[in-house]
Amino acid sequence: MERPRILIVGGGFAGLECARRLERKLAPSEAEISLVTPFSYQLYLPLLPHVAAGVLTPQSVAISLRRTLRRTHIVPGGAIGIDPRSKVAVVRKITDEVVAEKYDYLVLAPGSVTRTFDIPGLPDYARGMKTLAEATYIRDHVIAQLDLASASMDENERASRLQFVVVGGGYAGTETAACLQRLTTAAVKRYPRLDPDLIKWHLIDIAPKLMPELGDKLGQTAMEILRNRGVDVSLGVSVAEVGAETVKFTDGRTLPCRTLIWTAGVAASPLIGTLDAETVRGRLAVTAEMRVPQFEGVFALGDAAAVPDLAKGDGAVCPPTAQHSARQGKRLADNLVAALRNQPLQPYFHKDLGLVVDLGGKDAVSKPLGVELHGMPAQLVARGYHVMAMRTNSAKYRTSANWLLNATAGDDFVRTGFLARQPARLRDFEYTDAYLSRDQVREHAQALLAKG
Incomplete structure (x- = not known):
């Protein structure tokens, strides 16, 4: 049979x-x-x-x-x-x-x-954070902006390359903005021609609160962590139009920007x-x-x-x-x-069972079984949960070793050239x-x- x-x-x-x-x-x-x-x-x-x-x-x-x-x-x-x-x-x-x-x-x-909306320019100029290829591409792209800004004498070009916008105040968007902001803060020390104050990260969301699932207290804690790092968090705001070198918000602001990372839901x-x-x-x-x-x-x-x-x-x-x-x-x-x-x-x-949000370094907010945590205790819970959730020992060991290496040896700022000449459209x-x-x-x- x-x-x-x-x-x-x-x-x-x-x-x-x-x-x-x-x-x-x-x-x-x-x-x-x-x-x-x-x-x-x-x-x-x-x-x-x-x-x-x-x-x-x-x-x-x-x-x-x-x-x-x-x-x-x-x-x-x-x-x-x-x-x-x-x-x-x-x-x-x-x-x-x-x-x-x-x-x-x-x-x-x-x-x-x-998930996307009918926003002019969004399909052509937005980058996602849903696939391994997208994450790898974004890393190359962000480092490339620093390289190109450092090599340029044009102030307008520098301004557009050093402004980064992340759309979506959920877990993906918040963690993306937090982790990449730490990357550029560490990387700019290797660029003597760049003024660190010119690098600006923006996190925007149409919702009135950041990660409302965490509750008011932890959501506010996460927002304070980001703002203390210099991330501009704007709530009740979305994107009205995206161009090759500009992003226009629904509140009327237009930023010089060549990097829009779209994480506004699935x-x-x-x-x-x-x-x-x-x-x-x-x-x-x-x-x-x-x-x-x-x-x-x-x-x-x-x-x-x-x-x-x-x-x-x-x-x-x-x-x-x-x-x-x-x-x-x-x-x-x-x-x-x-x-x-x-x-x-x-x-x-x-x-x-709870929520964990890793903001990079020693920063995190977590709510395991309803218990609100922030700082190192939250970070230990977040990373411990991720390691336990992985289904092979090789993935557990490799991830743990990478975290340890990064904590002790610091960041590398290598641009591998991954899909350097290809479009970065969501549909691709x-x-x-x-x-x-x-x-x-x-x-x-x-x-x-x-x-x-």
């Missing part, structure tokens, strides 16, 4: 945890497990700002899937469409070959992409749009067991799914965080095992224009199935 095929789309926190648990709980004879992902690693997203600042090497946050998974078949590509009627995922491999991956059970965990992967299914603010509507009600054998979780938050109730859905994604992956694996063994499925229920790094329409999905699925 042919084994049931479980196809997992996405190798992030949700997809990886689901695959790991399935391997432990299912015998090889019970199911065939496949994972569709364009990269051979799980990206540890919370530490991308440390990669951008050069505190961690890119390899430190790239958790090897082949070290983590033992018998899951990895398909090197990205799903560009789903045809649930034929039970087929249309996959574009990294060679651009398009293939059909059949399934009996489908786990949709494609994650999210950077949106579900465009893959979700290829299904004719109900959504909640762009995320797939699922039951508490993470089933997609319209389609047999289809489940969704993580950033791409609106999983009911039973701990909060009142129709709330789980926020798109790594903590929820990883735990949903485990629960969904248990439900798949139950489905295969004709047992009842269980709902996802999880109370948030996050492949948001790679997906098929619903009609195209059906056509491709039928054609590929006909080929056998």
